[in-house]
Amino acid sequence: MASTLTGSSMQSFFIALAKNEQGWQPSLVADAESRLATELGHDITHRKVVVSRDRRIALFAFTNEPALGLYEEASGKVAVISGYSSRASELLTAEPSRDLQPLLNQLPGRFSGAVFDPAENLVAVANSTVRVDSIFYGRNSDYSIVGTRASTIASFLSGRADLDVQALLSFISTGFFGCNDTAFQGVTCLPAATTWFVSDGAERRIRRPLAQHARDHGYGAAELAETFVTAIGEMSDAGGPIALGLTGGKDSRLIAAAAARAGLTLDCYTQWSGEWCSSDVYVAELVAKELGVPHRLERAASPGGESTSEIDYLNLTAKTLRATDGALWGFDSEDLATSFSGEGRVRGLGGEVLRGGYGEKHKELTR
Numbered sequence: 001m002a003s004t005l006t007g008s009s010m011q012s013f014f015i016a017l018a019k020n021e022q023g024w025q026p027s028l029v030a031d032a033e034s035r036l037a038t039e040l041g042h043d044i045t046h047r048k049v050v051v052s053r054d055r056r057i058a059l060f061a062f063t064n065e066p067a068l069g070l071y072e073e074a075s076g077k078v079a080v081i082s083g084y085s086s087r088a089s090e091l092l093t094a095e096p097s098r099d100l101q102p103l104l105n106q107l108p109g110r111f112s113g114a115v116f117d118p119a120e121n122l123v124a125v126a127n128s129t130v131r132v133d134s135i136f137y138g139r140n141s142d143y144s145i146v147g148t149r150a151s152t153i154a155s156f157l158s159g160r161a162d163l164d165v166q167a168l169l170s171f172i173s174t175g176f177f178g179c180n181d182t183a184f185q186g187v188t189c190l191p192a193a194t195t196w197f198v199s200d201g202a203e204r205r206i207r208r209p210l211a212q213h214a215r216d217h218g219y220g221a222a223e224l225a226e227t228f229v230t231a232i233g234e235m236s237d238a239g240g241p242i243a244l245g246l247t248g249g250k251d252s253r254l255i256a257a258a259a260a261r262a263g264l265t266l267d268c269y270t271q272w273s274g275e276w277c278s279s280d281v282y283v284a285e286l287v288a289k290e291l292g293v294p295h296r297l298e299r300a301a302s303p304g305g306e307s308t309s310e311i312d313y314l315n316l317t318a319k320t321l322r323a324t325d326g327a328l329w330g331f332d333s334e335d336l337a338t339s340f341s342g343e344g345r346v347r348g349l350g351g352e353v354l355r356g357g358y359g360e361k362h363k364e365l366t367r
Contacts, residue, residue, distance in 0.1 A: 013071040014147030023055030081113035082133035100126035127190035138187040165169035233262035241267040248283030274299040
């Protein structure tokens, strides 16, 4: 759950196939690296670029954190991963000519990742089974590109991130996308359990049916719960209490239960409008009491302190999309910060591990 560790952390990677015969010449690589870094909108502290021997494939990795934790290389291969509870080095045993899903699903967290062999001109990029920390895809006449930020891909391909108004409808009504759409024209999310391959300049995809995938790996409610607790338990590295935004919704309740089971020290708070009849306040207090964790109220304010009639909803929506790009959720209170902070903060975002995949289509697995 990369997006839930800190509000201002960022680790992103992109892999692009050049369709022209000249491929990724040095000047094009430098230009693309600069454009991608600019579009990410963070203070980049570390970056890495790797180009294949035939110069058709280029990998770009960026972070604003103290280390480039999503990137590992050994024995001529490179691995990148989208989440925190697993390490990219655990993917280095994979062969980029094969489906990465079996290996990814042995790792805690169910994240997305890629393995790149630049000497053999091979890369495999796999989206997670639950599409949390998703892989996005776009293409034009010059490039096909996958990566962890939809808006950045859109800007790379067309020079700007044009919004897809029709696709925005589900985002506005529910706060997350329930299909493979994104808010940006020309960019889609790779379907769940899909691997994108490039070999000698040609791209292809394979997808594992989720029901078969679950049967093959023996997934049930207990296995998913264990995975979830293991993933959130990695937040113990924050070195202090974890601030948890607790509401009456099922997602934050799930986060609270998993964090308590993982032994994390929680500091729970609920944003409060001043109405004591708030169901969020009532349910959050019950949950905190049941878990034996402290709970407090924070007075909620409208975005920017404006009255409702003064809010610029178009700019607010654009900011929300940018701040939450790379996930299935969106909240207007998320801050698009540019500097890294090691403070542990989490809300109900990770609860959509279940809603993002198995929870929607295979309810028997999440009873």
